[in-house]
Amino acid sequence: MRVLKQSAVLALTMAAALMSSTAWADNTSPIGVWKNIDDATGTPRAIIRITESNGILQGKVEKVFLAPNESPTCKKCEGALKDAPVVGLVILRGLKKDGADYTGGEILDPDSGKVYSSKVSLTDGGKKLNVRGFIGVSLLGRSQIWVRQD
Template sequence: MKWIAYALAAAVSIAPAFADDSTPVGLWKNIDDVTGKPKALIRISENNGVLQGKIEQLFRAPTEDQNPKCEKCEDARKNQPIIGMVFMSGLKKDGDAYTGGEILDPDNGKVYKSKMHLSDNGKKLNVRGYIGVPMLGRSQVWLRQE
């Protein structure tokens, strides 16, 4: 019986090593496209073929508010805590990309159209937020954590 418990414990402990790199589902560290520094940990989940992203952790200076609210948001997320917030939604697989979604920038409260695609064998996620057409926007590269 002990060996079954050990086998189960070993299987659970190495499960993250077998994450599915062919899908964006998982935990990502986003890198600020302006500063080049880590900004947050984001959990992407899928429900019925639609992806959404939730902020799990912010990387902030010790002097900054560690649990800020989205003061500049203009929708139902106004004054809601950023940690735990669904800020990305509606992305669906379209060939090698995920398109048709939207992404909120909690720093300015603006909502943008979004698209993304995996690169580097699923280790990186290229995320683009834009207004109107994709060439009018900003991109970030997120790094897979699990």
């Protein structure tokens, strides 16, 4: 009986350690759910889920926070995305791990319909994501801070 109790305690301890290391690992990757904050107004704009497949990240809009005059569709997008609902739209794609950052991707701005080169990097212990969209060189662009959601 005593061996059984010790085994149970050891199993619970190992399970707790595994769960805590999994929780810690979540903050070392952009994979998860994020609230994007408008860099101009400081207000929330959308909830985006970032997923990974074969080492490549993509981000899909799950929810939008619209102002009264804003459209829930991508009015200024071109081609197949023209007038597509913003919810469900993949706005971030093609990012690959490059040291501490994820680079080589692109980001769609549903407000303008434009696609920019993109890179992202975790900050604040993985609680925030610096999302940079740019043309050509990273210096010629703008950044948003996305906040990890639990």
